[in-house]
Amino acid sequence: MPLIRGRLDREGQVHSFPPSLDSPPVTMVERFFSTTNSPTTHDDPIILLSGPPSSGKTSLLFQFAFNFIVNDAHTSAVFICSRRTKPPFLSKGIDPSSNVFDRIQIKYVEDEEGINKFFAAFHMHDKFPVLVIIDDFGEFFDERICQQRYHSPRGRELAIVRTLALCRNAIDHANETGTCMLLLSDTHHGDTPKFLHIYKRWVNSISTIKGDGIGSFIIKSNGPEIVRTTAAKYSVALQYLVLEEMYENEEQRKITR
Secondary structure, eight states, rough: OOOOOEEEEETSSSEEOOOOSOOOBBBBHHHTTTTOOOOBBBOOOOOEEEOTSSSSSSHHHHEEEEEEETTTTTTTTEEETTTTTTOOEETTTTTTTTTTGEEEEEEESHHHHHHHHHHHHGGGGGGGGGGEEETTTTGOOOOHHHHHHSSSTTTHHHHHHHHHHHHHHHHHHHHTTTTTEEEEEOOOSSSOTTTTHHHHHHEEEEEEEESSSSEEEEEOOOOOSSOOOOOEEEEEETTTTEEEESSHHHHHHHHHO
């Protein structure tokens, strides 16, 4: 799906913003919708996408994976999720039978131990994937089981820290010889992730999703994008992931309305 930066009118037509003379780096938000080969503004290997329930996070993650490897047939991605994960919706124009999906390996795990085992053996890969995604990361850490395992009321937090440390070591090792990114998603029921204080230690870039109150969602990166900050408005409708609007700041969004 080509990236269109602009606004959508009531007839469904996209009005693009004037092109810039310079082609800026692609922001992390744009990576969820763009298949461009331009570099991102990030060099941090671990990023987090957090949003409320039923906000299309799995679809965004799968679209991100597709976009990340579509232009290089020698790259692959791993998508870690629960067997309870619902199938994602794709953007219009994406062929579900595309051979790109053959390079996205789906790995099912039941709990954090499954994640730990995967990353403990990560160094044994003959060739590392360029992207590893863990959908609904926080849901793999059962409160009661973690408390029993660590003999602590903060067992879940300890388990999350342990797994994030293992993930970080594995991804850093992969980046010694190539490029590998880890993308996590988590579900929050307030304005921010429950374990934001933990994520901030391990994740430099956090993209958050919020509803707009009328059926669409807004995704915005809170990471250190020193060049510019981009947000996107999207929806999940008729079994498609639909980009409605892309803008670089809230003022621009108000102007284009």
